[in-house]
Amino acid sequence: MLSQELGKERVLGAAEQIKHLLSKDDEHDRTLMKKGLILYRQGSIFMIKTTSDSVSARVQDVTSVEVKLDLDDFTMSTCTCPSDSICRHILATFLYVYATVDRVGTFVDRWKDDKKQPDILAHVRKASSLLRPEPEFNNKSLQSWLNFFDEEYELWREQISSPNNLVQSLYHHYYMKLKKKAPTSPEMKQFYNTQAATTVFIKMLQLINETKPSDYMLQHVYYPFIDQLIDAVSMAIREMKRYALPFALDPLLDESVERFRELLTCSTHYQYERLTLYRLLWTELLRRDKFILREREWLEEQQADELDRDLPKTVEYETALMHMDFLQSRDDDVFKRLSALPATAYPFMFEWVEDIVKKKNYQRLSRWVTHLIDSAPDYLQSPVSFNEKRSSIRYLINLLKENTDFTKKDAVFEELCAALLPYSYSEYDDYLLTKQQYRKWVELQTLLGFSIFELDRFVLKEAEKAEPGSLLPLYHQAVETEISMRTRENYKVAVRYLKRLKAIYKKLKNEPAWENYLHHLTEEHRRLRAFREELKKGKLIHA
Structure with a gap:
C-alpha cells in the first residue's frame, strides 16, 4: 500500500x-x-x-x-x-x-x-531578517521592485535547508514568489514580469558562479531553466506590446538601461544566452536614440579602460556595441565588427535578420543576405558539428522562405540557398520545386550526386510534363552508370532509361539529336555483346 x-x-x-x-x-x-x-x-x-x-x-x-x-x-x-x-x-x-x-x-x-x-515556528523570523526593515513596495517604481527581489532572495537563501536542487528551488519557489507580487495593470504587470524573469536569470548565474556545477549540470539541469526564463521574458514583452505603453513606464525604462548591463558582466557562463536576452530587451524595450547613445558611451568607456590596462577585448562589450550599431541601422559598422569574430559566430546574425524581416525592410534585408552569402564559406568550413550547422541553416532559410514578399522580389534568396549547400539542400530542393524551376532542380540533384532511381517518380513526371528537356542530364548520367556496372541486369535498366530518353527527344522534336547520341553510344560500347543484345530486344537498334 x-x-x-x-x-x-x-x-x-x-x-x-x-x-x-x-x-x-x-x-x-x-x-x-x-x-x-x-x-x-x-x-x-x-x-x-x-x-x-x-x-x-x-x-x-x-x-x-x-x-x-x-x-x-x-x-x-x-x-x-x-x-x-x-x-x-x-x-x-x-x-x-x-x-x-x-x-x-x-x-x-x-x-x-x-x-x-x-506550525508555530513558521511565524518565527531569523534574527538576521529582523535587522532588515521591511521595504515598502511601490507598484510603479523599478527600484522598489529590485529591492523586493533582493529581499526575497535573501529570505530564500536563509530558508534553504539543503544544497541539493538549488536551481529548481530558485525557479519554482523564489520566482513564484516574485510573480505573485506583480502589479494589476496589464502593461505594468508584463514589464514587472520581464524584470522578475531577468532578475531570476541573473541570480541563477550568480548561483552558478558560487557553486561551480559540473558541465553535466550546466547542460542538463541549469540550461532548461535558463531557456525557460528567456522564453518568459519574450512572452511578457509580447503581451506588453498588445497595449499602448503608459507614460509612467518611461522613467522605469530609463532606469532599466543600467539594470540590463548586468547581463554582460554577471558571469562568464551561458555567454550566448546572456547576449540573446540582452539583445531582446534592447530591441523590444529600449530602442530609443537617447538610451542607445548612453549605452554606447558606457560601452566605449569600458573598452577604453581595457585598452589602457592592455586587456583583450571583452566579447560581451563588443557584441553589445554591434547591437547598438544595428539598432541605429549602421550596418557597415556591424559587418566590420563581425569580420573580427570567429567564423563560428555566423548564427549570431540571425536574430538581427529576424528583426529586419519583421519590419519588412527588404532593401536592408538584401544587404544582410548578401553579407550572409559572403560569410558562408568560412562558417561551412568551421569545426562546428554537422547537426549544429544544419540546424542553424534550416532556421535561417525557413525564416527568409516564409517571407514570400522577399523571395518573390529578390533572387538573392536563391543565391543564399546555393551558397549554403549541402546544409540547405532540403529547403532549396523544396523552393525550386515550388517555383517549378526544374532545370535548376536537376542541376541540384546532379551536383549532390543523386541518381535518377533515388528521386521521386511523381516529381520526375511533373518535371517531364512541364519542362521535358530538364531531365536529359539525369537520364544520360543514369545510362552511363548502368552500363559501367557490366551485368545483363544493368544493361536492361540502361535500355529502359534509353527508351525514356527517346520519348523525351521525340517530345522535344529533336530526333536527330537522339539518333546521333544512340549512334555514339553503341559505337563506344560495341564490344559489349550483351548490351547490344538488350538494345536489339528493346528495338532500339536492328543490327
Missing part, C-alpha cells in the same frame, strides 16, 4: 507544506484546489509509482500529463503541463496519495479552517 511505502508522517508533512504554499484567502489558490479535487474525484490519476520520498503518476486531463511529487520539499514537485508552479494535476495526485492515510475531506476542511496554529 502507498501509506506503507511512503509513511504516514511524510504524507502529513507534505499536507502541512501545502497549507503554507496555498492560501484559502487567495481566489487563485481556492480555484486551484477545487480543480484538483475534481480531477481526483473523477478518478483521473493512474500508473502510480513510488519511491521512499516521491510519487510519480499520470493524470488524464484534457491531455495526459506526468506528475512527480516531492513529499519532502513540495515546491520541487513537477508536472509536464505548461504551469511553472503548483498546478491542479500535482494537487490531484497528492489528494490520491493523502486518501491512503486519511479522508480527503479532512485535509480540505483543515486547509479551509487553518489558522496555522500547529
